[in-house]
Amino acid sequence: MRGESRITACLEKLRRAGKKGLITFITAGDPDLAGTVVIAKHLAAAGADIIELGIPYSDPLADGPVIQQASARAIAAGTTIDKIFGAVGEIRQHCSVPIVLMGYYNPVYKYGVGKFAGNAAATGVNGLIIPDLPHEESGPLRREAAKAGLDLIPLVAPTTTEHRLVKIASDARGFIYCVSVTGVTGVREEIKTDLAAFTSRVRRFANLPLAVGFGIAGPEQAARAAVYCDAVVVGSALVKIIAGSRDAGAAGPAAGALVRSMKNMLDTA
Numbered sequence: 001m002r003g004e005s006r007i008t009a010c011l012e013k014l015r016r017a018g019k020k021g022l023i024t025f026i027t028a029g030d031p032d033l034a035g036t037v038v039i040a041k042h043l044a045a046a047g048a049d050i051i052e053l054g055i056p057y058s059d060p061l062a063d064g065p066v067i068q069q070a071s072a073r074a075i076a077a078g079t080t081i082d083k084i085f086g087a088v089g090e091i092r093q094h095c096s097v098p099i100v101l102m103g104y105y106n107p108v109y110k111y112g113v114g115k116f117a118g119n120a121a122a123t124g125v126n127g128l129i130i131p132d133l134p135h136e137e138s139g140p141l142r143r144e145a146a147k148a149g150l151d152l153i154p155l156v157a158p159t160t161t162e163h164r165l166v167k168i169a170s171d172a173r174g175f176i177y178c179v180s181v182t183g184v185t186g187v188r189e190e191i192k193t194d195l196a197a198f199t200s201r202v203r204r205f206a207n208l209p210l211a212v213g214f215g216i217a218g219p220e221q222a223a224r225a226a227v228y229c230d231a232v233v234v235g236s237a238l239v240k241i242i243a244g245s246r247d248a249g250a251a252g253p254a255a256g257a258l259v260r261s262m263k264n265m266l267d268t269a
């Protein structure tokens, strides 16, 4: 038996307090890894409940242009998996916020699934999101993640069939990431999916917290989505702020301000 994970403890604490969580995504290594450490500290200080760090990849098929470009900048800055683990270790020295790595399977597979899970856990990572790893093929990574004490967090979409939901939910750890749209990451005017129907369908099969992400960029959208779930995810809106900032020293406070405004709205909605 493994103990309660840092992610589970965090979401359980929020639930008991009657609060909704805010999960903040940035691409690791954009503008560079020293910058990622600085920005992550600002996100945590501003109230982010979980920090999701993206491992940059050349073919990020679930990502829209904003995160694609962030990936390209991070790769050009020389970001590697081992250097990301180093940055996670530095963030860990300053804050206890749960950290989730989001990465495509190819780099993880090349690195070595067991070594990846072991090193990730050793540096302070708490969970993994691998968007292009179908549940049917997730066994090897799931076993290594469990051994290392990492939560392998699955994605489900409005189009996920009940047959697959049953299996995905029974193997899920930490939380279930409900993708609000059948599309890629990115800021959207409006989420047209019926989130009430989608999340209640997922809840029929899952006894875990649900996070909703894709297209949530500000306080109002966050509050609207949070009605149906336990936590919301913001990514592209933060990555845009970073891209538009002079450097990480300027990006940190600006990203922190967005997080604070979203967290305030979630706390008062």
Ligand SMILES: O=P(O)(O)OC[C@@H](O)[C@@H](O)c1c[nH]c2ccccc12
Pocket (backbone or CB within 6 Å): 025, 052, 054, 062, 063, 067, 102, 129, 131, 155, 184, 185, 186, 187, 213, 214, 215, 216, 217, 233, 234, 235, 236, 237
């Ligand atoms: O960027 P958005 O639309 O705010 O969505 C969150 C998202 O950035 C983050 O969770 C994420 C970035 N890349 C991903 C790939 C797959 C799943 C999730 C992600």
